[in-house]
Amino acid sequence: MAGRESELSGEQKVVDALYDRLDALRAQTRERLRDVRRDGPSGSPQNRSERDAFATLYEDRVAQLEAVEDRLAFGRLDLRDGDRRYVGRIGLTDADHSTMLTDWRAPAAQAFYRATAAHPDGVVRRRHLVTRGRSVTGLEDEVLDLDAIGAGTPGGADVAAGLTGEGALLAALAAGRTGRMGDIVATIQAEQDAIIRSELSGALVVQGGPGTGKTAVALHRAAYLLYAHRRLLERSGVLLVGPSRVFLRYIDQVLPSLGETGVVTTTIAELYPRLVATGAEDDAVAELKGRPALAGVVARAVRQRQRVPARPQEIRVEGRTVVVTPHDVGESIARARRNHRPHNLARVTFVREMLARLGDQYVEQLGYPLPPDERGEIHEELRSHREVRIALNLAWMPTTPQKLLEDLYARPARLEAAAPELTPAERRLLAREPGAPWTPADVPLLDEAAELLGEDDQAARAQQRVDAENRAAELDYARRVLQSSGNEGLVSAELLADRFASGGPRLTTAERAAADRTWTYAHVVVDEAQELSPMAWRMLLRRVPTRSMTIVGDVAQTSARGGARSWHPTLDPVLGSSWRLAELTVNYRTPAAVADAAQRVARAAGLPVSPLTSARDVADSLVVDRVHDDPALVASAAGHAAVALESLAGGDGGRVAVVAASGRVRALRAAVESTGVAGALGAGPTALDAPLTLLTPRETKGLEFDVVVLVEPAEVGAGSAGDLYVAMTRPTQQLRVVHHAPLPDGFEV
């Protein structure tokens, strides 16, 4: 024991020194920030933008240093060569530039996650530091090389089979949930680490059963990639796509706790800038809109806005007659199409061509040759002539994505012409009044249309040319500023140049990216990727031409009718053979008894269930309560929620979810509100902050709770077997099942 005490106090000294250094850096950065701000808004514009850039730089650094307070250091590696290396949230060096703490993402920290007794990688001992606040409260050692360390070394312990830092891991898994996901940086397991550090290029697909850490791994990978490839990723940014706003809020603390704040997070429904897709529709309609054939339908709808008239049209212009002929229109359309530009932009070519032809007719009637510089005036005359304008518009109608889609849904004849491959019944499914709210499944179709229609980007392109010329000068200047101010390494010259360049309120890369439909990201992370329709994949891939992606999901948990049941048929058409698969197999969330029951039910329903081994079991984790009739279900579920809340309140708190098919939610809410736990019930986007939440199975996707009360599983499973699998695998401590109908096949052994 004395040995352990002295080990603890030795580690406390190290940790104290690390926090002292952190405090000193914070004070230093704040002071620099104060100095910059004190200078006030004077000086030349150049000086001002330089000062703003440094202010932002210091603000970001202060925020990063604040974010790493909790568990600043969590590991130690004792190396064969006698070196000792501390691993933590960020890298720290002392005043002499010697390393005090190694960033968990640095190559020097990799052994902390990967070394095993079979492959010690130069490590003789791995130590997990357990801290509370700034105090070291425990140590856990794994001796990887007994020969090197010598028998009888204090603190020596067995290497846990398979799991790294088992004590620290199990403590993390058993902790009460807060409604927000935490980082796993202290206990990343070897199979997860291999995925986190996998190379940047290409698409990496991570398939794994529920609770295998896919979301955690995807977020840590984003942080790792930003660290390892900062120059490349910082400028174009990283996009993270999740299934819902509630989910994005659930995970939104993980990246900041890893020192990263610049990732753009969104859902497919929000990926089209300035459009809010809040409409709801049947699964069947959403599935239809997600089919790959819809790309062809949109393309045809666009082409049908380019129309050759059936008859010639005579138009009187300034006492002369010009004729808009089918032949001229046909040739002008063909010519405009040849330059392969989007519809609204190619229209410029079409109009120019038609004006030239109509101009020729006009000049011929003059009876004398016209000097070339006067031709322009005639073209202008024709262009501004009302009837000519109408005729040209009818032949090549400029339009917006919204208008195109609205017309397609509202006009059966248009839809039939554009979508002959759909059956009349399918086309009827798409019918909708103009002005109806957009739905999430409309978003990829609008994006498809925007791509084919294009915006009038002449002004934007002129601006781009000017920007490109200024850019080289700015970069050069930023490099020199960084060198002379000793800030090299804190920020890239590219980023600083961006900040110098942007006048007015500064937009971050994330903000600029989120506002621009044509923005392309350096890396895209997709969570719950099994839900994406083929059309959603097309939209997403437009955002990442390099195909550098992390795609995580579980094809057994698919809810969407048009979602993936297997990765090959989903990804091969959009990614070809350029993707690689990694699998996660250990379930860190759900107690073994619950996970086993969920897997049996999923298999009985024919779902493509991945192999899953549970990291732990919990006593009494599965409670089944059969009620005597259907109306008793809601009252009983409310009672179970109350019991669960009470038992969690006796411990270190936690979260309870009541999960039921959507038809029961209203009655359940009333039942809960009539009990003593009504005050615990949350609602809306911040529902997870409250101790108790009421959700449909689909809404629980990606989330987790200490206790889940599941109402009538057979009913949930009849809606979607994937939804039932999701709902059953949400609890970290206990699943309470309340049912009247027979339990689904496979539930009982």
Ligand SMILES: Nc1ncnc2c1ncn2[C@@H]1O[C@H](COP(=O)(O)OP(=O)(O)OP(=O)(O)O)[C@@H](O)[C@H]1O
């Ligand atoms: N190495 C780890 N150390 C500590 N906790 C972990 C580890 N890996 C995963 N977890 C925890 O396990 C739980 C499940 O992780 P996560 O939500 O990432 O799984 P998932 O595979 O995305 O699940 P699902 O597919 O069911 O949504 C989380 O609480 C996560 O923090």
